[in-house]
Amino acid sequence: xxxxxxxxxxxxxxxxxxxxxxxxxxxxxxxxxxxxxxxxxxxxxxxxxxxxxxxxxxxxxxxxxxxxxxxxxxxxxxxxxxxxxxxxxxxxxxxxxxxxxxxxxxxxxxxxxxxxxxxxxxxxxxxxxxxxxxxxxxxxxxxxxxxxxxxxxxxxxxxxxxxxxxxxxxxxxxxxxxxxxxxxxxxxxxxxxxxxxxxxxxxxxxxxxxxxxxxxxxxxxxxxxxxxxxxxxxxxxxxxxxxxxxxxxxxxxxxxxxxxxxxxxxxxxxxxxxxxxxxxxxxxxxxxxxxxxxxxxxxxxxxxxxxxxxxxxxxxxxxxxxxxxxxxxx
Amino acid sequence: xxxxxxxxxxxxxxxxxxxxxxxxxxxxxxxxxxxxxxxxxxxxxxxxxxxxxxxxxxxxxxxxxxxxxxxxxxxxxxxxxxxxxxxxxxxxxxxxxxxxxxxxxxxxxxxxxxxxxxxxxxxxxxxxxxxxxxxxxxxxxxxxxxxxxxxxxxxxxxxxxxxxxxxxxxxxxxxxxxxxxxxxxxxxxxxxxxxxxxxxxxxxxxxxxxxxxxxxxxxxxxxxxxxxxxxxxxxxxxxxxxxxxxxxxxxxxxxxxxxxxxxxxxxxxxxxxxxxxxxxxxxxxxxxxxxxxxxxxxxxxxxxxxxxxxxxxxxxxxxxxxxxxxxxxxxxxxxxxxxxxxxxxxxxxxxxxxxxxxxxxxxxxxxxxxxxxxxxxxxxxxxxxxxxxxxxxxxxxxxxxxxxxxxxxxxxxxxxxxxxxxxxxxxxxxxxxxxxxxxxxxxxxxxxxxxxxxxxxxxxxxxxxxxxxxxxxxxxxxxxxxxxxxxxxxxxxxxxxxxxxxxxxxxxxxxxxxxxxxxxxxxxxxxxxxxxxxxxxxxxxxxxxxxxx
Numbered sequence: 052x053x054x055x056x057x058x059x060x061x062x063x064x065x066x067x068x069x070x071x072x073x074x075x076x077x078x079x080x081x082x083x084x085x086x087x088x089x090x091x092x093x094x095x096x097x098x099x100x101x102x103x104x105x106x107x108x109x110x111x112x113x114x115x116x117x118x119x120x121x122x123x124x125x126x127x128x129x130x131x132x133x134x135x136x137x138x139x140x141x142x143x144x145x146x147x148x149x150x151x152x153x154x155x156x157x158x159x160x161x162x163x164x165x166x167x168x169x170x171x172x173x174x175x176x177x178x179x180x181x182x183x184x185x186x187x188x189x190x191x192x193x194x195x196x197x198x199x200x201x202x203x204x205x206x207x208x209x210x211x212x213x214x215x216x217x218x219x220x221x222x223x224x225x226x227x228x229x230x231x232x233x234x235x236x237x238x239x240x241x242x243x244x245x246x247x248x249x250x251x252x253x254x255x256x257x258x259x260x261x262x263x264x265x266x267x268x269x270x271x272x273x274x275x276x277x278x279x280x281x282x283x284x285x286x287x288x289x290x291x292x293x294x295x296x297x298x299x300x301x302x303x304x305x306x307x308x309x310x311x312x313x314x315x316x317x318x319x320x321x322x323x324x325x326x327x328x329x330x331x332x333x334x335x336x337x338x339x340x341x342x343x344x345x346x347x348x349x350x351x352x353x354x355x356x357x358x359x360x361x362x363x364x365x366x367x368x369x370x371x372x373x374x375x376x377x378x379x380x381x
Numbered sequence: 382x383x384x385x386x387x388x389x390x391x392x393x394x395x396x397x398x399x400x401x402x403x404x405x406x407x408x409x410x411x412x413x414x415x416x417x418x419x420x421x422x423x424x425x426x427x428x429x430x431x432x433x434x435x436x437x438x439x440x441x442x443x444x445x446x447x448x449x450x451x452x453x454x455x456x457x458x459x460x461x462x463x464x465x466x467x468x469x470x471x472x473x474x475x476x477x478x479x480x481x482x483x484x485x486x487x488x489x490x491x492x493x494x495x496x497x498x499x500x501x502x503x504x505x506x507x508x509x510x511x512x513x514x515x516x517x518x519x520x521x522x523x524x525x526x527x528x529x530x531x532x533x534x535x536x537x538x539x540x541x542x543x544x545x546x547x548x549x550x551x552x553x554x555x556x557x558x559x560x561x562x563x564x565x566x567x568x569x570x571x572x573x574x575x576x577x578x579x580x581x582x583x584x585x586x587x588x589x590x591x592x593x594x595x596x597x598x599x600x601x602x603x604x605x606x607x608x609x610x611x612x613x614x615x616x617x618x619x620x621x622x623x624x625x626x627x628x629x630x631x632x633x634x635x636x637x638x639x640x641x642x643x644x645x646x647x648x649x650x651x652x653x654x655x656x657x658x659x660x661x662x663x664x665x666x667x668x669x670x671x672x673x674x675x676x677x678x679x680x681x682x683x684x685x686x687x688x689x690x691x692x693x694x695x696x697x698x699x700x701x702x703x704x705x706x707x708x709x710x711x712x713x714x715x716x717x718x719x720x721x722x723x724x725x726x727x728x729x730x731x732x733x734x735x736x737x738x739x740x741x742x743x744x745x746x747x748x749x750x751x752x753x754x755x756x757x758x759x760x761x762x763x764x765x766x767x768x769x770x771x772x773x774x775x776x777x778x779x780x781x782x783x784x785x786x787x788x789x790x791x792x793x794x795x796x797x798x799x800x801x802x803x804x805x806x807x808x809x810x811x812x813x814x815x816x817x818x819x820x821x822x823x824x825x826x827x828x829x830x831x832x833x834x835x836x837x838x839x840x841x842x843x844x845x846x847x848x849x850x851x852x853x854x855x856x857x858x859x860x861x862x863x864x865x866x867x868x869x870x871x872x873x874x875x876x877x878x879x880x881x882x883x884x885x886x887x888x889x890x891x892x893x894x895x896x897x898x899x900x901x902x903x904x905x906x907x908x909x910x911x912x913x914x915x916x917x918x919x920x921x922x923x924x925x926x927x928x929x930x
């Protein structure tokens with residue numbers, strides 16, 4: 052177990068290191084002068100040269116990357132002109148060109164909103180998606196299954212922003228059951244947090260549910276065709292117990308694996324939902340930063356997303372091994 | 382008059398195929414009865430409908446779309462008219478089934494004791510704790526040592542034989558009156574098979590269980606049943622007391638089937654065309670293949686296992702070396718190294734006295750599974766032409782001509798070039814595999830379990846073909862198999878493998894008639910005997926051996 056955790060952490064660090072090299076290469080070849088971008092529109096050449104000096108952009112690409120790593124591990128100082136230094140604590144991801152805010156701090160302030168959204172959506176797709184899939188596997192051949200098939204097909208076919216818009220129009224504009232959502236942090240007011248996130252959760256959760264319903268249905272049917280199910284059927288075990296006690300264990304493995312990947316991607320990839328409902332999350336931050344070429348923010352957020360995907364993958368492996376004892380953690 | 386435990390009359394089972402109400406008839410008017418405490422064996426080749434009959438006794442066809450006609454009564458319950466609740470009581474409570482593959486037949490995720498307890502609770506309504514205790518009790522009864530601790534293990538932590546014992550324990554848990562065993566020992570090694578059959582026999586005597594044994598192996602049935610039902614193409618061919626069916630079969634098909642069963646003391650098939658079985662004198666030339674101190678390990682650091690641990694052998698032209706051993710003995714690994722599919726960790730393979738380098742046309746292989754060893758998306762002609770193309774032949778007309786010749790040589794037609802593997806039966810596919818091996822005119826063919834996936838009548842045809850090819854062209858054969866009787870039929874010399882080593886090697890008659898190594902004797906004693914009287918004798922001597930051990 053300890054060995055597994057250590058190996059996974061080692062692997063995760065390697066993946067993140069490779070990712071950071073890749074982004075820096077892109078960064079280095081990106082069009083435009085970072086110093087000009089960082090300085091702003093109305094800078095004269097002297098000011099630009101000063102900014103370039105401050106940001107260490109005169110150094111070689113390799114030296115810049117090593118300084119970046121040093122900042123991550125030990126923090127670093129940026130010269131702020133006139134012999135003054137601007138200190139950035141580890142883990143330092145630099146300062147935003149736009150707001151001069153520390154990127155690390157920026158990510159930390161945006162993370163709660165994204166996590167709130169992703170965790171809620173995860174709960175919904177595990178509940179609705181897996182539930183629907185199991186139900187249609189149990190009632191195969193019946194009217195229930197056909198109805199569920201139509202619904203899930205419609206679900207997979209509807210783009211997430213259309214689903215979100217429809218929900219928004221129906222619930223907030225037409226029925227007026229809820230006010231238009233604005234993000235309220237959990238720490239401020241848990242009740243308002245939940246009410247305001249309800250629609251985003253439903254949008255993202257239902258959208259994903261369709262996929263999970265199909266996955267659960269097919270993997271449950273596959274599991275039901277296995278030999279050991281036949282054994283228990285031949286010993287008088289009822290159909291419901293066959294599904295809930297024996298087939299489900301085989302069926303959840305792909306659900307766990309895919310959920311981990313989806314959850315990880317959602318940390319930075321739920322841009323459409325975040326934009327639609329005005330949630331100040333990481334995905335929205337990333338897109339905004341890309342639009343104005345705020346490179347330190349892009350690098351920081353991409354690394355954060357990478358870390359989320361890797362961690363979610365490791366958790367999935369642990370759950371996998373817990374569900375199936377044959378899987379050796381090594 | 383006691384009521385019969387099982388009554389089957391005019392059973393017909395149709396399976397739907399495709400759409401439009403088409404169907405195939407799997408079982409066609411089978412009738413039999415089985416009284417409590419008696420044992421009936423159903424034997425037949427694949428596709429004869431024997432497993433379908435077994436499944437029909439438990440109503441397992443319900444909801445699958447199969448159509449049944451005729452009556453099936455088990456323990457007084459009319460299976461086709463039973464309500465779902467009655468059916469659930471019947472399944473496990475009155476009649477319990479033991480399946481073929483003990484690995485896939487148990488839930489891989491749950492502890493074995495919990496699985497047995499679950500089944501027991503359904504039928505007895507016992508408490509969780511009492512059901513768990515019962516599971517330990519039955520596991521102990523079927524000979525699982527340290528049953529309390531082992532009941533917490535998952536199936537993958539059990540060996541094949543132990544898993545089959547666990548399945549039998551599950552069957553016992555609910556005190557059924559009938560045991561239905563569908564090929565219960567087919568996936569097991571011969572020594573383990575003997576133990577399982579002895580266990581079933583003992584349980585039957587102890588509890589007065591009725592037994593319905595479905596098997597393709599006449600020898601297995603001979604040891605274990607009172608009555609025999611021979612099936613072919615869904616119909617019952619012959620039925621009677623086991624001794625009379627086996628010793629004086631009335632029907633031509635039964636005679637044909639029995640004649641095809643390889644016997645330890647049967648005629649040597651490779652000599653069928655040679656009435657004079659004079660032992661060949663090895664020529665002065667170098668052996669076709671020679672292995673010196675071969676060793677191969679698998680597994681990662683710390684858990685490395687030597688699959689082959691220092692094996693030396695030599696095969697000369699025109700000679701057949703049989704290699705027998707149980708699963709895991711290293712015989713397939715050895716075969717692969719002889720052909721060059723695997724590199725030995727140490728030791729050397731020499732072809733014609735020269736150290737072998739990689740795979741050459743001079744040494745070919747025939748694989749066990751004729752289904753998966755042919756590419757399903759390419760015609761058989763293309764598959765046979767592959768080694769010729771690899772050898773540099775480019776002329777399409779010449780390729781076609783040579784492949785046609787090869788197809789005819791193995792008993793197929795030259796016109797079969799453009800057909801695909803699924804259009805052939807198992808035996809025909811194995812013929813294609815042999816034609817492919819013959820294509821580059823090899824001096825040696827290594828056959829790895831070439832007939833173990835085939836029915837006995839097909840088996841006999843394929844081994845006869847191999848012997849004929851050898852007589853004609855003088856190629857050397859290495860014949861790897863777990864079936865001792867088949868190996869005796871086809872081999873000149875035999876090597877017995879165990880745990881990666883050859884424990885005994887010599888001329889086939891010598892090894893079989895005067896085995897020097899205790900393991901060889903153990904293997905030979907475990908081979909099922911076709912004569913029921915002799916089988917009973919063997920069983921009692923084995924049981925004495927268990928008692929003293």
